[in-house]
Every structure is written in C-alpha cells, then in structure tokens.
Amino acid sequence: MKKTHLLVSMLVLTIFSACRNNDENDNENPRNEEVHSKIVNVTNHDGRPFSTGSGSVSGKFVSGPGGGVLMQGFYWDVPEGGSWWNTVTGKLTAWSDSGIGAVWLPPASKAQNGAYSMGYDPTDYYDFGNFNQNGSVETRFGSRTELEGLITKAHAENMQVYADIVINHNSGGQSQANPFTGTSTWTDFSAIASGKFPRSYNDFYKNSYGNNDEGAFGGFPDLCHANPYVQDWLWGRDDSVGKYYKNVMKFDGWRFDYVKGFGPWVVNNWNSNVGGFSVGELWDSNVNTLEWWANNANSSVFDFAAYYKMDEAFDNGNLNALNDDMMWKRNPYKAVTFVANHDTDIINNKMPAYAYILTHEGYPTIFYRDYEEWLNKERLNNLIWIHNNKATGTTSILYTDNDEYIARRNGYNGNPGLVVYINNSSSWQERWVETNWSSQQIKDFTGNSTWYPTTQGDKWVKIQSPPNSYSIWSLNQ
Template sequence: MKKTHVLVSMLVLLAFNACQDRDENENLKKEEVHNKIVNVTSHDGRPFSTGSGSAAGKFVSGPGGGVLMQGFYWDVPEGGTWWNVVKDKLTAWSDSGISAVWLPPASKAQNGAYSMGYDPTDYYDFGNFNQNGSVETRFGSRTELEALITKAHAENMQVYADIVINHNSGGQSQANPFTGTNTWTDFSGIASGKFQRSYNDFYKNSYGNNDEGAFGGFPDLCHANPYVQDWLWGRDDSVGKYYKNVMKFDGWRFDYVKGFGPWVVNTWNSNVGGFSVGELWDSNVNTLEWWANNANSSVFDFAAYYKMDEAFDNGNLNVLNDDMMWKRNPYKAVTFVANHDTDIINNKVPAYAYILTHEGYPTIFYRDYEEWLNKERLNNLIWIHNNKATGTTSILYTDNDEYIARRNGYNGNPGLVVYINNSSSWQERWVETNWSSKQIKDFTGHSSWYPTTQGDKYVKIQCPPNSYSIWSLNQ
C-alpha cells in the first residue's frame, strides 16, 4: 500500500572500483580479528530454499536459495501493458537466477484502469468485466495475466499475488444501522457476482466496532464474520483457492497486515497453502518475529531494512551487529533494499551485496534491476547468492567502515566470506575461513588476489573503497 510518509531516494549510480593489486607485506595480527568474531547461531544452517540459474535459461534449484523479483513499482505506466512488459522479461530473469516474481494486486479496484490495485472492489475481475470505468485493469487483461503466469511457470518461476484483504473500495452507498449513517459498503452489484458484500461485512457491525486497524478511511473488512472467512479462504471458489487453483498463483504478499490479526493469514495459509509474506511495517524485530510465528508466514525484514540505511548511508557498519529478523529466523525473513512504498537507502549496491550474501529470502526491486543500478553487478550477486551463500552466518569483523561475515557452508557447499568497505581506501584483513590450505578468489572480480588459506584456515583478503568483495574456493 502506498504510504503518505514515503521517503523518495536519490537515484544514485554507484561507481565500481577497478581491480588492483595491493602490497601484501603488511601483517595484521590474526588475534585482532579472532577476538571480534560474533557467531549467529539461532538456526541450523540449512539453505533457506533452493535456486540458481541454468544455462538453458530456466531457473533450476541450487544450494544457495531463491531470489524474489518485485515485478512492479508505484505508478507503473497506465494503458494495460504491464502484464506484457513483465512477461517479456521472465526468460531473462530466470536466466539470471530469479526464482519468483511478485505482482501488484491483480483484481479490479475503484479507480479502474488508473488504480494500482490497493483499493479493491471485485476480487474476481482480473480485467475481464466492464466495471469501474474499464474492462482491463491498469496492468492489462485477464488473458494477459494468465499468459504471464503460464510463461513464469514454463521458466520454472513462481508467481506471488499481492493480496489486499484489510479494506475494500468502490462500493455503493447504503443505510447502515450500526453507524446511523450511509456507508459505501454495498458490493452487491459487482460484475463477477462473487463475494458480494454489505454493511455487516465491515466494521463497525454486529461483530464489533473495530479490529486491529483501519486504513485511509476505506471500509474495513470484518474477518470475524464467517461469511467473509468463507469467501476469503473457506469455499472451493474462495478468493484464496480461486487465485491458487484457477489463476495458478503460487503464493501471497499480504498488504497492511497491521490492520488485522495474524490468525487471518495463519488460517488462509492452512486452508489455501502456498508461500506467504506479510507487510508488517515495523522495525521492532520482536514484533516481526511475533507476527511471523502467529501468522505461520514469512515477514518482510524491516528491522534489517532500517539498519542497512543507517549502515550504508550514514557510515556506521557497526549497526549490522544489531538484531534483525533474518537472525531470529531466516526461513521467515524476506529481506529487501527498496520497494514500491519506501526507497530510503541511497547506497544500494552494498546493501544488495549484504542481503544476497546473508540468510533470508532476498528481494530485488524492479527499478533497481531494470533502470537504476548496474544489472551486471546485480546478476553477479544473484549468482553468488544462488551458488555460494549457504550455511549459518558468523560475523567476523565490524567497525564504522568495515564489515566482514562468513557463511559457513552446508552439505558440501563451501560457503563464502563477504567484505564490505565504506571507506575511501582499499582495506585488508586477516580472517578465519571455512577452508584449510585452499586457494580462494573474489567472485565479484573487484580484487585480483588469489590467496591460499593457511593450515589454520586464516587468510588475508582485501576490499576496494566504497565497495565489497566476496571470497570462496577457486572452483
């Protein structure tokens, strides 16, 4: 949901520093690094999920986990072309190692062909009924949406639907005995004829005055009403089951979950299935973990998001030691650098290097990938994520300017060491790796070193200014 407090980031093109040799005569004491090791041990080291790109262009599962593409931004072009735009990019995304795409709300909303979908009227109108001033949605027709989903599945990619079930819009006025006024809660005339609603399906009503939260003055859907529950997830043609079984969506991004209890998502997941992630806009990791556990769902890691802003924009990499959702439970943490609502991180490429080398399910924002950042660099990070980013995480060194962490590997995969440098000069550190007497290399190409680890697994690595390097076995 577009928020009024969105902070618009500067569109920054980050320069990548050329590789260069450094004098290795400087000896740094290994004890200096060893004494600063912090282990993140709250989980068992299995890969979050599966995924890597194949030479044939179709996404094929691999050891490091999947990568999610947010396949839209706020106010994508009008005119019903967006589904085709995304469909035409799916093969390239799959070839790059993208495992899933998240689409904007697909059903007809109050503003018809002009709406981004967050003011839903008819959950079953995907651009095939003439209502709210148009047949197609802003993004296109039902036929085009179905073609997109079919193409994604042919590329072995999943498709996640953005689901807005906190509120509705576009109903007609009716007398409401619970408010003593007229309210815009008459949805009896929706074109699909499915999930017709009236005043008793919205707060306040016979079930109470309110739930956890309302948004923007829109009619607030009452999930306590068994009729609403039945149409959202219960009956065979409920919204959830129709999206999954007829439209073939594979999962859900739940909008504004602050507006209703986590039991709603939990019950949806139990009845419908599929991947799910909630938009709980809160930087408190305790709140995120509480919601994820009670919803039986992943949650966007806003705790990591705000820490990355402080780390990469304000020059304080020490805050990456702080608690985040991916450290609590990486299997329920979806990490991101920007999205359609909020884009406050200016120094984005190191932030992507962070989320694509650490645990959790990383998300790529469409405009970052297709318009604003260096696509080759992002593809390189996606490849590293899919092929090297396995196992638990150990933070090896931090100060204001430097951050070094190790992925400890899993099931024969060697893992990696990531080095992020916010300073204006090359930096070098001795670090403890996963590997004894092995040659390693920087898979980003930023360093031309090919050092060999000592018998005790220590090695000196380097990182260019205002950039990052990512090290693993030279194989």
Template structure:
C-alpha cells in the first residue's frame, strides 16, 4: 500500500540499512522532509487518575495510570454463575496489572434469570428477593456479588457498577392520567425501596419528555425531587447504597444521551466515586461538552471510530488528524477497542497497541482478553502502559500504513515511542526521541534491535508487518 516513494529516500534507506544502527551519522535533509511533529496534548504529564478528591485510592496506579477490564460480554452464561467466574479471574487480572473491573448491571431486572440487567426493576435487589421469576440474578446471588467485590479489593482492583437510571422495566399496569391510558409504571418492588408510579416517569407533571427515551421503556423523570432523593440524595439512596453497602468504587452510566449531564453531575457531587458516561457519539467536541457539564469521564467513541477508519480503512493519518476526546481532555477519555454493544474493529492488535500507549483510561474487553486475542501480548501491552506510557503526546510521523508517536515522559519516567505498521512488510524510520546517546529497545520483543540514539536524539527504529513496536530506554 506504500506509494509515491521518493527514489532518493529509498536509496538513502538502502544505504543506511548497511550501517550499524548505533554508529549512523546522516544528512537528515531528505529523510526528514515528510516529518512534521504534531504536539497533540499539552499538560503537566501526570498519569490518568481514577481517584476523586474525596477518596483514598485502593489501587496505586503505575506511571501510565490504570487499565480497566470490561468483565462481561453480551449474554454471558445464565444460571447464576457469572459472579463466581469473575471472582476466579481477579487474582490473575491483578497480577497482569488490571486496575479496575466494570461489572454488568447488578440489580434485578424484568427478564429475571435471563436478563443482562438493562431492563432494571428493583435497584436494591441484588439476588436476594424472589422477584421476576427468580431469587438470583442472571449473574448470581447478592452474597456471591459481595464476595467478588471483596476478592477484587483484596487484589487492589476497583469495581465499577453499570448504572441504569434512564429507564426502568417490569412495572405493573396502572391508569396514567397524563397519557389517558394504562402504562407499566407501577413499581411496588420486593425490596420496598424506591417504589415508583406514573408520577415518576414522563410524561407527567414535570413535562412530556426529557433528552431521550429508550426502547419504549418507562422514562425516569429526574426532574422529580422524589426521584432525585432516591437516586442520590437520602442516606440510603441508590448511589450511596451501591457505594457504602455494596462497596462499589465507581459508575458506568448507561445511555446518558437520555437525560441531561446535570444528573451525573449531581450523582457525583452527592455520592462520589469515579464515573464514566456512555455518550454514544463520534463527535469529540460533543463528548467534551458532556464531560465538562457532567463532571465525568466518558467513553471515547470518537477515538473508536477514528481507529476503525485508520486500521480497517487503511489510512493511519486518521490517527494524527482525527479529533478524539483523549486529545481534547486526556484525563476524561476512557478508550476502548470493543464492548458488549459494538465490535467492528478487525485489526484489534494494532488498536490495543494504540490505546495502551496513548493518553486516556484504556479498557480491555473480556472476550478479547480471555478468548479471542493473545493474552501474553495484551499482558505485555498492559505492562508497557503501566510502566512507560506517561507524559504528553507528540505525533512524529503518519501515512496510510505507518504511525509513530512519542509519549514525552513525566517525573523521571522516560516515556516511549510507539510505531504502528499497517502494511505487509517491515518498515523503518528515522525519528527524533527525547534521549541523547542512549541505548533503547523494543519492549514488545517484536524487534531485536537495540540502537543508540545520536547526540541530537535521532535514531532509526523498525516495525514488523501488520504489527507494532514500542521503544524506550533500557
């Protein structure tokens, strides 16, 4: 896929390949003519922090910050076994450097033993009430969930709950004067906590609708003080019960397009904990707006779609020119390659190498880690992220097939250089590092070179076909 190669550059590359990597001295006029370093982010270089100001971190993040595991996929096995399955993984995940796990919605939902939790009925039933045809949820009992959370904390892993507060499901039929019809909005739940009626769903006395409804489910009215009080206000509010009784450390808010960002802002102000919003939008500016108004992190869907354009669309310039949340708000962006809702990036190895070397809070999908990809390679990338991926970012080179970026280091950590190669052949490039007269190596082991940077910090590095290399000091 390489094209329009300058013959003079090609001749130079052949000549220089005959020289020792550590001894080369060259005229950069031709070899650097296409280079234009782009300073992508400007900040003090500190790692991504998942600790709010009013909490003590359970996990001491490495130099690059944390890595999150999405600890489920759509339609995990039913039968009440999933909490125990995840519990059996947390020691290995902790040893690999995973900082946090994101669990599916844990409360009882309409579809009972078969529900993935997004059709939520009773916020306070974690598998201990006979309701909706079952005592346990699809994932297990409350006792098993508490045991999982305890085991994760023992491994210094935080646990994030999937919070569904846009809509509810499983209510009984009642006459609704605002619709002049019967609606399924009568929730007299088994826990006895946060019973609801048509007053608590749109349309009602507070209006006809909010920012969005989902799937025809009753749309919870956050403008109602009664709803606010039960979600985050009172001492036994949903958020506080999850945090103080169940011991969750943070929140993944489902379908936040369905209500105003002030809702998450109020939850965070009253409950605390790390929070992520699922604002499904490819526009980085829109994601930035939501983060600023919600006082929350968000999944970087802009990055997700740019990676798909780059790796599967064979145009790695999309990584340098594409607008992404991590470029606008490095400490608000939660990056990912796939999740339980979407899985369209084919070249996942390159995508994981990208998010685990760049700014943001990278997320690994359970099936990618446990079934579909090479776990050893992912563990290597997690180690690199936790130990080397720090500092702001400079993009050194990008074309259809190649992308090279530099993390500029922080607080004595040297940072790294990542080289992505989307072509079918080995590639080599001269690039400028932050290191003078220093031996470097590829921490992935994909290249065996150990070149020495020149006095002006330039060095030649290489990358195997359809793969990546990640360089730093010894």
C-alpha cells in the first residue's frame, strides 16, 4: 500500500490516485522443486566471464535445488497508456532464461481512476480491462486479452504468476444513504459493469457487524470480512474473486496488500478455499509479529525484519546487524525476502544486499527497476544462478564484525552448499573459515576472486573478498 501520494475526498465523487503503499502445500511451494536449473553464461563487471558452471543450456525455467526466485514485475507509476502487460510479456523469456521462476503483477482489475490507476483503489474485481467503466475500457496496464496473453506466456516459460490482491478497501462506489452512519457514504457498488460481487453499505464498516475491524486505509470504504456475503464473494462461491482469478484467469498465487487492515483468518480462509502460493504485506519490523501473522494466516510474509537489518548492515556500516533475528531465521518457508519494492526503497548499497538474500534461506524477490534499469543485470543473473544451484541447506553464520560477514549454507541432498563472504571495507579481506568440504578444491563463483584454494582435511580454508563487494565459494565442479 503506497504510503504517499494519496489524496482522498469523500465529499465528491472523485477519489484521486489510489493508495499503494504456510505452511504452503509442497506442490504449491515454488522452492520445493528438486530438479536442475539452467546455467547462464554472464560476464563480470570488469569484463571477465563469471564462473557459474560447466556450460550453458537453453529452454524453460526449472527450479534448481536452491529453489526459485520471484520477480516483482512492476514499480510505482509504471507508464500509462495500457502497454505494461505487453512490456512484461516481452521480458518473460529472458527472465526465465536467467532463472526467475515467478512474476508478481500489480492489481489487475479496474479501479477508481481507470486508465490512470495503479490498481490499489479497486472498484470491480472482475473487470480486467474489458468493460467501459471508470472512464476507460483498459486498465493502466492494458486489456484483459493482453493480461491473459501474459499469463499464458509465463506458463509456457514454466513461470508462475502472482496477483496483487487488495481486499481491505474499495473505491469508486456511488453515494447512498447509510443508516449505520446517518450520512451518505460511497458504498453503492450495485452498478459495476461485470455484475459480480455487487456491494452496498452493509458490506462495509460501520454496519450491522460492528463499527470497525483491524484497520481502515485512507478514508476508503473498509470492506467487512465478517459479513458471510463478502466471504462468499471473496473465496467461497465457485465464481468468487479468488476462484475466478485462479481457475479462469489462471493466476498461481497471491500477494495480499495491507494485511494490517484485517485479521489473518481472512487470508487463511482464502488459502484454504482457493489454494495457490500466498504472501502478505505486513509492514512491521518486529519478527514476532511477522511470525504470528504468517502462522495464523497459513501464508508466507514479506521479511521486513530482514529488510531493515540489511539497511543497517549495508548502508550504516554494521554487518553485525545480520546476527539479529529475522523471519527467514524463524521459518524460511514462510519468509519472502526483498531489497526494494514499489513502496519502499531505502537500501542504497544494494548489490551486497542481493548477495545476502540470494545466498540465504527464504524466497528472494528481485525488484523490476533494480534488475532492468538500475543495477548490473549480469551480476544479478550470476547471483540468481548461484541461488538456484548452490544455496541449499541450513545456514551457519561463521564470522561477523562491522565490515565483514561470512555465512555457510550447509548443503542438502548431495548439493554441496556454499560460503558467502561480504566485505563492506575499502580493502581486500581474508579469513580462515570452516567449510562443508574436506580436501577439495573450491572457487569463487562470482569471479571476483581468482583463488582456487583446496580445503584442509579438517575442512578449514582461507578465502578472500574484494573491497565493498562479496565472494561466494563452493566446490569447483
């Protein structure tokens, strides 16, 4: 939910630019595939080839032993004009070739501001750019046909597609007399073009079910999930929002917006009735709160605890912060890690942060603008390859100080794991570390170091990391 650029007037018909700010079943967890990932040949920032693997192959993405990587396929205020679905479609093959296993899309249905809306002010959940309402037929992102083409193309590339779901609040209703407030409220959604999920004042707080729930947002009508009618339309009936998105539009999972605004039981019920991968935006740095929500929602959650600790570590010269508690340490299968998103982008020293999330446990997310516009794509592709092929097993932190951080992934099911060495200092650093490997040659799979050391019989070895950068070590195979 965008925390800025919000202008709401409930005294007139127009509400301006909308807000933005699991135990998963194994067959729905994009990280549980135990098959081989593609190898990608890329170059280092100084032109030398990255050391990634023994060759290259082509074809559709298949998750490697390290699991999958999620691409956030948008940013705030992507170009208007209905071209975004086609823009993303044109990138899917390259993303798949790089090892991206899923793409998260912005809210896809028609919203209050029609062709100008980022979708976080939903009006008609079943209008994907095929009805003339709210001033346009297409959404900001394009037509329903183009969206369906994107999803079809992603599936052909063996990628999943996650829908951003905004069910805390609605916008764009007509005025009606409301006996629970004694005023007129913008809660009449009886004339929506799709004819599906018509709503009135009793479907929003305050109403016969009470005065409020966990939280409202920005003055928008606050949807009442306690109402069985609302529950039925969101996840119960065969043509409910969730089941329509999954069975008709073919979305594979859900990113739930602003879950602070309603109880975790809502997401739990959605997941139980609809299925698919799910992650909640619970904007809270308290890992206890994140874990509580994830367990009660039966869902993954964005790891805001790790996000703020990475800012402290990589921007403020304190890598010891990475010793602190995070959601991925509590339950990696319910932690979605990230370096930036459409709402918040506070980490400046991003490449070490990506090296961190792509070598550690959790489900890592790549932000569109970081990948396509702002950072070195080849270096990110190298990290994605390392994640998919080497980042396996539990994590052991081997050494930390203000400038240095070394951790080991302990390997799993025959995969050797890795050692990651992050160096925030202005000079090369070296450390003796205990590895997973006895009397075997290792190498830095980033290509940053040219060393090819052999581990001792007791598994110890000296490794190095370049200044203001990182190295990632595993068996030379």
